[in-house]
Amino acid sequence: MDIREFRLRDLESCVALFIEVFNQEPWNDRWSAEKARIYLKDFTETPGFIGIVAEDNRNNLVGLMFGCRRQWWSGDEFWINEMCVDRSIQQSGIGSAMLKYLESTLARKGVENMVLLTNRGIPAEGFYRKNGFDEISRIIFLDKGIGAESK
Numbered sequence: 001m002d003i004r005e006f007r008l009r010d011l012e013s014c015v016a017l018f019i020e021v022f023n024q025e026p027w028n029d030r031w032s033a034e035k036a037r038i039y040l041k042d043f044t045e046t047p048g049f050i051g052i053v054a055e056d057n058r059n060n061l062v063g064l065m066f067g068c069r070r071q072w073w074s075g076d077e078f079w080i081n082e083m084c085v086d087r088s089i090q091q092s093g094i095g096s097a098m099l100k101y102l103e104s105t106l107a108r109k110g111v112e113n114m115v116l117l118t119n120r121g122i123p124a125e126g127f128y129r130k131n132g133f134d135e136i137s138r139i140i141f142l143d144k145g146i147g148a149e150s151k
Contacts, residue, residue: 010061017062
């Protein structure tokens with residue numbers, strides 16, 4: 001297993017993995033290749049972007065983590081925007097290894113905190129809690145649809 005920083009040539013493999021993971025349970029999204037490519041590429045073009053990928057022994061991309069470094073009053077933080085691991089090898093330690101690699105990378109860059117959003121009650125919540133993330137009880141995440149279909 002090789003964990004390293006993302007390179008732009010990894011984008012198409014990241015798109016394929018992202019679709020394979022998020023278009024199935026528990027998310028059941030409906031990503032097309034075009035939309036997923038635009039979505040992930042937008043992260044790569046954001047100031048402060050850091051991407052981490054994991055490859056198996058055959059150089060197949062099996063994990064990705066995309067996020068951005070942000071300035072904050074109490075010190076720089078890193079927002080994990082997306083993370084996924086190939087469904088066939090989830091719960092094998094790859095996700096935890098990717099987080100450790102990211103944490104080491106961020107520490108060298110002077111980042112003091114990592115934050116993310118995830119759904120309650122799905123395996124991802126337990127994964128992040130197991131890896132040291134805690135819920136911030138003072139924060140509420142709000143949503144508002146726009147247009148006629150949102151009513």
